[in-house]
Amino acid sequence: MENNPRLLAVKTLSKISGGAYSNLQLNQVINNNNMSNRDIRLMTNIVYGVVQHRLTLEFYLKAFIKDGNKLDTWVRELLYSAIYQMKFLDKIPNRAILNESINIAKKLGHAGIRKMVTGVLHAVINKGLPSIDEISDNTKKLSIKYSVSEWIINELIQQLGMNKTISILESINLPSKQSIRFNSLVTNKSDVKTALISEGYSVEDSKVSENSLLVSKKSAAKSELFKMGKITIQDESAMLPVDSMKIKASDCILDACSAPGGKTIQIAEQLDEKLGGKVYAFDLHEKRLVKVKENAKRMHVDAVVKTKALDARKINNEFEDEYFDKILIDAPCSGIGLIRRKPEIRYEKKISDVEHLANIQLDILDAVAGKLKHGGVLTYSTCTILNQENSDVISNFLSQHSEFELLKTDENLIINCKDNEKWVRVFPDDFNSDGFFVCKLRKK
């Protein structure tokens, strides 16, 4: 029973409920247990499914147990996993889910708990789950149906309208895609496709970035190409900020918020050390830069990457004014655009976080602005879709920095700015990729 995927899912969910990150926790369980691919898929599906649908599952369980929060964590997670499988996984018969859940209750708890779990799940099967459509408050109904905090739904409706909000909410509970970027320094798209297919992967072109491929069937991190530094794992939308930068091989570039280095590496691949090309990669602490260095080494670009533990707001005495040809600020943000891949974000973040982060973003922009050469371009990006951290920050910055002007961001991209906007906004439902904001500012 130790390697049973449902038991491991319940244990993993209990840890996540105590604050652990789902992706890290899952990787640890997969590495420490000898499981078949099929069992790994089932466990991963249950864990992500329960985290993704937590508010919906809470609503369902409440119809059978008044205060689910008083239950031991593992019992609550066991009941959520069972209800998740009954409601969302068509292929598993209720009887099998019931038996497996009772066995887990037997293994982890005493006879009383086993009886209670059996009673609740029998009632769920016999009476059926309550109807979400009967919730009268519309925001609450959407919050329970899609399992997203009410404040996020209110912000989305206010900023994007009801239709776009529903479309985004529909998309964020779909499985996320696996996308890779190939290292154009050492290979090309066609060779990478051929090699991945021969390793047993399914491969598709990305509609978001020229340098990306969508890969399925197994983890791209296990491929030979990954080990050889010919590909890296990066969401297609996350490639847009650097795709838009029009880098020259001799550029001196600042990547002000760089860890774990996805975009630093993408910049570095386009630089030539012999021509003086280099990228300074900052992040708050040395510990966060370890991954940047590891990634730079694996991808064969460490010669042009200079890491530095530095709060970008304190750059002033470290570099002369007008030092950099180009600057990227891939800012710390609430990450609301990532809620498909990192489902915890939808419950953890609060509107006060968004307001606090907007201040930090503006402070970083303010601090580094003077370090850009005249005629140079500053690219600002976030993986959130809320205006407070995107267009509002940029408007605030421009109101205090008349030496900067907005450029059209899409010139170098295969996707376009929307309507009359100069910045690029990608929403999670546009391509089923991460949500992103990218904006280019030229110093006159």
Ligand SMILES: C[S@@+](CC[C@H](N)C(=O)[O-])C[C@H]1O[C@@H](n2cnc3c(N)ncnc32)[C@H](O)[C@@H]1O
């Ligand atoms: C969105 S992540 C960057 C992702 C990275 N650019 C990539 O592509 O892999 C934001 C980063 O900013 C860092 N950060 C937060 N505040 C900062 C500050 N004041 N100065 C420099 N880095 C900061 C965080 O530690 C985090 O690693």
